[in-house]
Amino acid sequence: MSTGQVLSATFGDVHVLKFVGSIGYTDEWTFPLSKSLRAYVDNLFQTPAPGSSVLIDLTEAKGIDSTNLGLLAELGKRCKSGFGTKPTIIAQQGRVLNVLQTMSFQTLFTILDVDTPIRGELDSLPDVPDSQVDVAFMILNAHKNLVSLSESNKDRFQIVVEAIEDDLRRKGRL
Numbered sequence: 001m002s003t004g005q006v007l008s009a010t011f012g013d014v015h016v017l018k019f020v021g022s023i024g025y026t027d028e029w030t031f032p033l034s035k036s037l038r039a040y041v042d043n044l045f046q047t048p049a050p051g052s053s054v055l056i057d058l059t060e061a062k063g064i065d066s067t068n069l070g071l072l073a074e075l076g077k078r079c080k081s082g083f084g085t086k087p088t089i090i091a092q093q094g095r096v097l098n099v100l101q102t103m104s105f106q107t108l109f110t111i112l113d114v115d116t117p118i119r120g121e122l123d124s125l126p127d128v129p130d131s132q133v134d135v136a137f138m139i140l141n142a143h144k145n146l147v148s149l150s151e152s153n154k155d156r157f158q159i160v161v162e163a164i165e166d167d168l169r170r171k172g173r174l
Helices: 032-044 066-082 095-102 133-147 153-168
Strands: 005-011 014-023 053-064 088-091 110-113
Touching: 005 032, 014 032, 032 066, 032 133, 053 066, 053 095, 066 133, 088 095, 095 110, 133 153
Parallel strands: 014 053, 053 088, 088 110
Antiparallel strands: 005 014
């Protein structure tokens, strides 16, 4: 999967994330966008402002891998606990919207079928070095988030969670 782009902006108390292109690992099995998204989520909730909201624009996303879907699931959970609000995802009819529905994202998000992307001044999420994010644990926790959404996700991703945990145990990290 080739790298896409994740953009962000804040308009008042609305935090906007916009995904463009294919969002996932690169051919070198690095996770630059995942690490940036991980850092964004952590920073967003360092000092959460109750009543703030999150809008995620997926209208221009071509695809999203399971790690980034798991990070979005975490964002959805943390919005409820940190802001007291349910985030909104806009996506157009097609593959991405179908994946969200199949993965039970409607339990965490308000999902709207919209074909007009958000316009405005948005900035790319900054690159995050490996030293700031433990990639193995990021991938593990992202997949645990997906497993927690539904039985069908558990059937899909529990084997991934177990494989990562086994690998971390063999390396003495778990």
